[in-house]
Amino acid sequence: MRLLRSIRAQESKSTTVCKDGRVLAVLTVAGDGLTVLAETYPAGSAEPVPAGPYHFFTVAEASEFVDEAVDALTYLGCDID
Numbered sequence: 001m002r003l004l005r006s007i008r009a010q011e012s013k014s015t016t017v018c019k020d021g022r023v024l025a026v027l028t029v030a031g032d033g034l035t036v037l038a039e040t041y042p043a044g045s046a047e048p049v050p051a052g053p054y055h056f057f058t059v060a061e062a063s064e065f066v067d068e069a070v071d072a073l074t075y076l077g078c079d080i081d
Contacts (some may be wrong), residue, residue, distance in 0.1 A: 005062060015066065016081040017073050024078060027066055033059040 039048035
């Protein structure tokens with residue numbers, strides 16, 4: 001639960017994924033801590049493509065989803081902000 005540990009009620013937390021200086025995706029955990037929104041930026045496009053929302057039953061499930069996505073993207077050489 002690395003990401004959501006610091007989230008309080010009604011507060012959103014975004015994570016930006018970049019590679020080679022270009023934004024690839026933005027993951028946002030909504031203030032309820034149970035919903036994850038995602039936007040992806042396809043190659044050659046400055047406009048985001050929404051993905052989700054992804055709804056979870058617990059904060060732990062939402063946190064695990066984001067943590068695993070971040071771990072996979074880090075493994076693939078992406079920078080995480």
